[in-house]
Amino acid sequence: MEKLKEKISLLRMEAEEANGRADEAAARIKQLEYELALKEQECVSLMHKNELLEGEIERLEAQLLEVKTAVEDESGSRNISECLQKKIQILEEELELNDSNLRKTTDALRLMDVKTEHFERRVSVLEKERDEIEAKYEEMTRKYEHVKAELDEVNQQLESL
Numbered sequence: 137m138e139k140l141k142e143k144i145s146l147l148r149m150e151a152e153e154a155n156g157r158a159d160e161a162a163a164r165i166k167q168l169e170y171e172l173a174l175k176e177q178e179c180v181s182l183m184h185k186n187e188l189l190e191g192e193i194e195r196l197e198a199q200l201l202e203v204k205t206a207v208e209d210e211s212g213s214r215n216i217s218e219c220l221q222k223k224i225q226i227l228e229e230e231l232e233l234n235d236s237n238l239r240k241t242t243d244a245l246r247l248m249d250v251k252t253e254h255f256e257r258r259v260s261v262l263e264k265e266r267d268e269i270e271a272k273y274e275e276m277t278r279k280y281e282h283v284k285a286e287l288d289e290v291n292q293q294l295e296s297l
Contacts, residue, residue, distance in 0.1 A: 137287070140280050147273040154266035161259040165252060172248040175241055182238045189231045196224045 203217045 137283070140276070140283065144273065144276050144280060147269060147276060151266060151269040151273055154262055154269055158259055158262040158266055161255055161262055165255045165259060168248055168252045168255060172245065172252060175245045175248060179238065179241045179245060182234055182241060186231065186234045186238060189227055189234060193224060193227050193231065196220060196227065200224060 200217065200220045203220055206216075
């Protein structure tokens with residue numbers, strides 16, 4: 137009888153631990169999903185900035201072409217052309233930096249996706265373990281009640297003798 141009570145108590149503790157692990161995993165998944173959303177937002181922002189910079193580069197290249205044409209006509213326009221070329225070079229460097237940041241962010245998003253999938257699988261496993269432990273607990277409770285009823289019946293028979 138005591139062993140049965142200990143076993144039931146042990147199963148209860150295991151069920152509580154499994155529930156705790158499942159809750160922790162669910163909280164971790166929510167945190168990772170939040171971080172993923174932030175990274176996606178950052179990625180969209182960087183892509184937008186990248187598009188703006190590409191447009192700016194195209195505009196400046198068109199201006200540079202116009203300036204080069206004007207420089208051929210006028211020798212005094214060289215400073216303007218050099219300034220525009222420097223600005224284009226700076227913008228191209230910024231574009232390269234933004235592309236690099238975009239790649240890094242994309243890689244981080246992929247990693248977050250992998251981690252999220254891992255934790256989702258882990259939560260599924262923990263929930264399954266919890267369900268199995270609960271089923272064992274219910275079975276042990278039924279057996280306990282049955283054995284208790286038999287014991288009470290035997291005690292009544294002994295008392296009636």
